[in-house]
Amino acid sequence: MGNTSSMLTQYDIEEVQQHCQHAFTQQEIVSLYQRFCQLDRNNCGFISSDEFLSIPEFAVNPLSQSLLRMLDGLNFKEFVAFLSAFSPRATLHQKILFIFKWYDTDCNGKVTFHDMLRALRDLSGSFMSEQQREEVLTQVLEEAGYAKDSSLVLSDFVKILGNSGLKMEVEIPVD
Structure with missing residues (x-):
């Protein structure tokens, strides 16, 4: 599977499927492999x-630069694992873990006010001032029972987002 010019075997497909916790069907994995090969110029x-x-579509996405930190240099198995958070079959915990990793820019297992502010800056662009972002974020944290100087861990994200009805899904076209 290291060289994209080779075809996926049934074993490869099952291995990838297991690695992504069955978030994708075998047909979807084959389609993702074809797309991966197109991207791997x-x-x-x-x-x-x-x-x-x-x-x-990726290049113009306001989140592209922060997502590149998670994407750069992925092999096929890692690529599918990354995308699995967007599968309708992914669990809520898988989706929350993805969001947590996106916020945790220094990969220290903690998300600070500044990490969240950076994410809000990426999301809001020039539509909000820095002061507005800080006020909104401070209010959201306080409503969730956290202070501005709190460092959130994954279990905090699960507590905050666990009942949110979080929707993060993309459809994988199958040929």
Whole structure:
């Protein structure tokens, strides 16, 4: 599976399916593999930041730069695992874990006010001032029972988002 010019075997498909906790069907994994091969222009088995940025929808996404931190250099198995959070079959915990990892930019297992502020900055762009962002974020934290100087861990995210009805889904076209 390292070289994208090879075809997926049944064993590879089942291995990837197990790795992504069965978030995708075998047909979806084959479709994702075909898309992965299209993106892997230099045929090295990994997708670089430049290759991700070649996708017009990704390049104009305000979150693209922060997502690249999670995406750059993924092999096929990691690519599918990354996308599995967006599967309708992914559990709420898988989705929350994805969001937590996106916020945790320094990968220390904690999300600070500044981490959340950076994410809100990415999401809101020029539509909010820095002061408005800080006020909104402070209010959201206080309503959830946290102070501005709190460092949130994954269990805090589960507590906050656990009953939120979180929807993060994409449809994988199957040929």
